[in-house]
Amino acid sequence: MGTPRESHTEQAGEIVDRLEEAYPDSTISLRYSNRLELLIAVILSAQCTDERVNTETKHLFEKYDSAEDYANASQEELAEELSSITYYNSKAGYIRDSCQSILEEHDGEVPDTMEELTALSGVGRKTANVVLQHGHDVVEGIVVDTHVTRLSRRLGLTTEEYPEQIETELMEIVPEGYWQQFTHLCIDHGRAVCDARNPDCSECVLADICPSEKGDSEVDLASGEPW
Numbered sequence: 001m002g003t004p005r006e007s008h009t010e011q012a013g014e015i016v017d018r019l020e021e022a023y024p025d026s027t028i029s030l031r032y033s034n035r036l037e038l039l040i041a042v043i044l045s046a047q048c049t050d051e052r053v054n055t056e057t058k059h060l061f062e063k064y065d066s067a068e069d070y071a072n073a074s075q076e077e078l079a080e081e082l083s084s085i086t087y088y089n090s091k092a093g094y095i096r097d098s099c100q101s102i103l104e105e106h107d108g109e110v111p112d113t114m115e116e117l118t119a120l121s122g123v124g125r126k127t128a129n130v131v132l133q134h135g136h137d138v139v140e141g142i143v144v145d146t147h148v149t150r151l152s153r154r155l156g157l158t159t160e161e162y163p164e165q166i167e168t169e170l171m172e173i174v175p176e177g178y179w180q181q182f183t184h185l186c187i188d189h190g191r192a193v194c195d196a197r198n199p200d201c202s203e204c205v206l207a208d209i210c211p212s213e214k215g216d217s218e219v220d221l222a223s224g225e226p227w
């Protein structure tokens, strides 16, 4: 078991420093070339891998260009285009409805506030945070996905279980200048080393400060269950 730094703020700062060194090019892995494509890619990425989304959006973004194109597509046609994506039918509906609202209420442009974004169909705080950060350069919060949840709990930064509470706690301890990068670092480390089922603690740059480290700790603090 590693020994965490004395305060959560120090722990968070140390984690950011070490992960930045380990993953200097960490960034979003979804592919898009404008805000609308970003919004659509993020809606599609819920419970689906970025890799799968990138494969599907390649042809989708060639065929559909504007919010009007998506709003005017039939549900069947759009669902068919997305059929290899998890929950494709619901997501096709969210995209059509969101694009309808973007057309009617925002002159065809993806809005730039948390309130307006979360009013769109299928857009929660996580999706809105990604669109604000990468589409509008507005960093209002921290994107909390499954990797951020797992790593934050394993590393003793939070004991909360739900993304919104985790985000609130993280915003108090992660330096504000790293709110955006913190997510990408957790995702990279979660994919490369600290995966859900079998983290490779012996290869981890955080092992000596991680209270879940498998060598000594009997418990995975992410799940609260024994390793």
Ligand code: SF4
Residues within 6 Å of the ligand: 154, 155, 193, 194, 195, 199, 200, 201, 204, 205, 206, 207, 210, 211, 212, 213, 214
């Ligand atoms: S890989 Fe192991 S030591 Fe590293 S953060 Fe994950 S649980 Fe902790």
